[in-house]
Amino acid sequence: MAFRPSRRAVVAGLSSALAAVSARGAARPRLVIVGGGVGGATAARYAAIWGRGALDVAMVEPSETYATCFFSNLYLGGLRSFDSLVHDYEALARRPGLRIVRGFVERIDRERKLVALSDGSSLAYDRLILSPGIDLDFGSVPGYSDVAAEVMPHAWKAGPQTKLLKARLDAVPDGGLIVMIAPPNPYRCPPGPYERVSMMAHALQAAGKRKTRIVVLDPKDKFSKMGLFQEGWDRRYPGVVEWQDPTIHGGIKGVDAATMTVATDFEERRADLVNVIPAQRAGRIARDAGLADATGYCPIDASSMRSAADASVFVIGDACIAGDMPKSGFAANSQAKVAALAALADLVGAPPTPAYYESTCWSLLTPTDCVKVDGVYEARGGRIKEVAGFVSDTGEADERRRRNVDEAQAWYDAMIADVFG
Template identity: 55%
Template sequence: MAGLTRRQFGLFTGASAAALSLPTYLRAQGKPRVVVIGGGAGGATAARYIAKDSDGAIDVTLIENSDNYTTCFYSNLYVGGFRSFESITHSYDTLQSSYGITKVTGMATAVDRENKVVTMADGATVPYDRLVVAPGIDLIWDSVEGYSEELSQKAPHAWKAGEQTKLLKAGLDAIENGQQILMVAPPNPYRCPPGPYERASMMAHVLKSKGLMDAKVIILDPKPKFSKQGVFQEGWEKHYPGMIEWYGPDVHGGIESVDVAAGTVETGLDTFKGAFMNIIPAQKAGEIAGSAGLTDDSGFCPIEAESMRSSMDEAIFVIGDACIAGDMPKSGFSANSQAKVAAMTIRGDLVDAKVFPAKYANTCWSLIETDDSIKVGAQYAPGDGKIASTQSFVSQMDEDAALRKANYEESVGWYEGITEDMFG
């Protein structure tokens, strides 16, 4: 596939916070109301497409706790020095000014499903006819013995982008020759399956570029295998020989505990010590999804594959990392694709717009070294009661350097395209 332009990506994938002073958000007269919780790849896309394609016939409110949004996807390239922090941080201004979306900056804390009302942390309420829940993930802190939210200030997870990403980069930049970075990878399912391994690549890139060839990145993984493992490990051997070591459970015997103060990870095999730690815990759907009763025993939200409608409530749609999306991975591309299906279905519900059969897509690119990018992806459709893969691809070992460079250029085009698709 040639590099994706902003326009091609759109074709391929198909009021202000001052209002918080009011106790209740009032419906625009005569218009059905959609509320979207979460302003990431899923939520922002859904809000924009509902507003844009209904041509103002639906009143759309977007609830997001941040003034701006920093993408978790592409944050590894900031860590590796390929992007600035500003380039992965985006404003909601165009969604408000060009699409008439009401952006509420604050935390949604409860959903009254019977009365169709969202309650904010300050007590304000937001009524809805249809609700889109796109809160991303929350971290299960005690899934790694000895770790906590407080300790993430010293041993960042950086699995929610923003200040955590800056902490991760600062810790990496302080590494000296001969020191080790310890990464504890998360168990399945989690946001961005190739993400930890791209991150390790970017860490090694920074160390190598500074001439710190005796520094190492040690990955302690609870999983016996990981996404694109063969091509990652081939790339590590080619670009960073001896600098990245991956240990699965068959080798380390299980991750037993971490001691952030001591910089150690205790496993069934040995105690590993590092100068800096990147601990990525297990994950679940964002807290609001659980409190609204939209999750099952997995901690994530079951949905109807044909529509992204919650299996728990026909007036609610769950998209992005919080949902159980069958064969689809938890990624920004997936969330964006799911948002368009949900938006189409919601328009069908509320303004009798035409609804077409659902189709989904995903691609995940991972940069190993300058101009050496690998990818995995698929097309999906509803089948056998889930979102099922209908066609897939993955980078192969021993690929031509020109192809890997083209992959990187394609990913740059995709990033520009998806962020424009999200934020206008």
């Protein structure tokens, strides 16, 4: 049975330690959070709430707004506006005990416990929570680059790339060809590429482009919710989606943005739209700080999200190696609370609380057909292990799938309130 500490129990357990820190009248312990995405913003909000003014909490984020990657596929499918994905930090900035520092992080000086910013200033920390997200490894697909991405968008970081992919999708002619190159494991949002295919197919169908085809070239031989997606494609978009694993395409040899071609071992295709989702790794700032291993991601202590390389640093979200947990927005939100609580316990001398993690992911096949996967996780045997889970079944009733759509929307609204409220 998973143990989930209530917020009331968390605050009660910290109460005496927080009071003692405040009573001392000394300088408040300093907690710095790098990154204002789902993980970083959640950590900042909850550190301020639970810290009750006993800490100096600073979140470093250069942008005025944040666009969620989750639900961005619905924008591609014409089911949401882009503006509905964009959220600001105004409510977070009003949170007592929290200040938002606008700036780019240049480097982390772990020896001196300093976060150096690009404007020459720095922030000292006693504990540091890093939520740097991912970097894309453009070189993982021969011929691909940040320049090529302006012609063959990845759209794996929500923003201008998402709008570019939408514009190019809308411009594909009836009878045209779309090629997606899916990423190798591990990567952000495991079901994401395949929900994207579904939403592309829906957009084509809605526009009356019934002769256009989508080919998915995958370096993997299986993927998240595979049976559910393939059942959905066969039922909802017959003849539109062709998924190829390495035994079919023989290997992805490269892309040429100038000619809009994709080469595999067996053939070269010219496409009207190419969506390349390259391999990924932890954000540069974490790698440069020496927190990543040979995988390009950051090992952590499963019970606290503490970096395996530095006890004063916590790494959360897509950048960390989180055992059985997927790289998802909900996972980052859950990990952020564990890290904030562990950092707070460190700083005020309170006992640690058992870690509890959860993640849920909804994927839309059509506007009225949604599937889900969720899990509950605990620290066991030195890693984060799934202790309970659920996956939608193939062949589910249409009404169940329609209810999932409503649940997904309610989850999105609740998540945004929990992160940025």
